[in-house]
Amino acid sequence: MRRAPRNRTVVGCTLLVIALGAGVTGCSSGGDRLSAEPYDAADRISFSGPSKGKKADPDLPLEVVAEDSDGRITDVTAVDAGGRHVGGELAADGSRWHSTSPLAADAAYTVRVSTEDEDGARGREVLTFTTGKPATKSSGAKSLGVTFGPGTGTYGVGQPLTAELSAPVHDPAQRAVVERGLKVSSTPAVDGAWHWVDDKSLHFRPKEYWPENATVRMRSNLEDIRIGDRLRGGKAEPLTLRTGDRVIAVVDVAAHQMTVHKSGEEIRTIAVTAGKPGFETRNGVKVVLAKERLVRMLSTSIGIAEGSSESYDMPVHFATRVTWSGEYVHAAPWSVGSQGYDNVSHGCVGMSTDDAEWFFDTFHQGDLVEVANSGGTTMEPFGNGFGDWNLTWAQWRAGSALAGDTGAAPAPEEQARLRPRPA
Structure with missing residues (x-):
């Protein structure tokens, strides 16, 4: 992890006024704080990441804490080199931020922290680190594969999307990790959700039928993500399909x-x-x-x-x-x-x-x-x-693990692929 030096570089307003001449009010209460260059917030925060030259354990959460009692954290974003964002939660008073989704193993991360002091001046700090293998990795851990369906091509506006897992996932918290990692986007955009059909199958559908002539993309962000003690995300091929007429x-x-x-x-x-x-x-x-x-x-x-x-x-x-x-x-x-x-x-x-x-x-x-x-x-x-x-x-x-309930769905009837019946 890289951290900026903890030496303060704050220059007093009085000194600036003397050096720049009368009428300069950049540090006065009447100045435009929003247009000012953000100050270096390195000494205003503490970060739970690894020490210099070390790699972070991907199974441990991230934490950023405001060290200045008169200041607060206003925003934190954490993203890896592949563009995967880490979910997080910021305390209402801005005193602390912590991650709520797991990190990937062997990945490079950038954490951007925004702060604000008691006078409303903005600060910024950028932290970088890499993760290694999990320190508590269990022997015999499985890799969870994901296969998206129905396949490439053009489908009607009623076609649900499917995700078939290579291993069952029972635990509600683990289901939530899996579901957060299964990404669906469409152009035009829709309001949609995953639904757990059983322990190995999920379906995705919009609130209403798909738009006509839409492009729909599915991908997994689960690779190397810890799902459970003996289960980590594996590779998955993305899928793109289109819808036709309604x-x-x-x-x-x-x-x-x-x-x-x-x-x-x-x-x-x-x-x-x-x-x-x-x-x-x-x-x-x-x-x-x-x-x-x-x-x-x-x-x-x-x-x-x-x-x-x-x-x-x-x-x-x-x-x-x-x-x-x-x-x-x-x-x-x-x-x-x-x-x-x-x-x-x-x-x-x-x-x-x-x-x-x-x-x-x-x-x-x-x-x-x-x-x-x-x-x-x-x-x-x-x-x-x-x-x-x-x-x-x-x-x-x-039936979604992210909808505030357990994520469990009623077990489906056993699929009966019987011979057809006539009219």
Whole structure:
């Protein structure tokens, strides 16, 4: 760590006035303190960093204390050579600042301290130091890897982001460290948050759907950061993706109708059929997961025995998947007579082949299907696709480790990647 000499270089106002001549008021009470050059605050503060020539233990917090009883600290910033900022907290009276987030090992840091004396004059000190290996590093420590998803490319405005961890993180405090290190930025900017799906998975979504044609970037600042006694952050590849147009299908099950909107404009109305009693289509918001031009659908995949009056085994065209358990929007030429009038499917949304082909060509991964007025349950948030938007913003924020609670989220249902079910 480098520290400025502790020799004061304060020059009295009287001496300055004599040397510069009458009328100079730079040190008088009527002077402009804000335009004056900041004084050297080296002897006004103490710093907990290492002594000269030594390296800091990254597991120990930083602390800056105001040594002058008539002065105070007004601001402290600490950042490493890679641009990662260290979180900190400044006492209300300006007497002390301490770090609240961990340091990285083998990293160079710069700490900038701003102060103010009893007359309002501003001071400044810049401190530099490097960290070494943690002094209390446990044997067998693991490195926590992070894999961001869904991947590079262009997605619909409903696409949640994902972060998969290489090891489980249970402790709320450790979850907070991890979450602070997972950075998401977008252009245009949005208000968003991470939500812990389970001990190894996080999802990120904005408060509202993503803006159209946005650029979204994800990166991890966790490399070499201490997360727990036996866990430190590892390397992670950043990810950049884009959003496309705002494409949303609204399905009114009771009216047997789908209305498709693009960029806020209604572009098509389609007669549909949805789940009949006992096989009701799920209500709520669903995100397009994938598209299959031809898929074989089997009733046995949803527990219907062969030979039953409800059994089926058939090829289905232009199938747009919205749940992993087999709910699709697809062509259903066998039910054209019911489309627009009755619900006769086993849970999917069916339509004519021409409409299904148009839907298939128009919708892409991350686009949205909103279902209302069905007798079915609401789409589950996790475990069967992306039902993230079916949580209110308050519920979503409650799943963040930085939202003032434990950071724990309800365990998701086990993901069931069943074979598809037909309409």
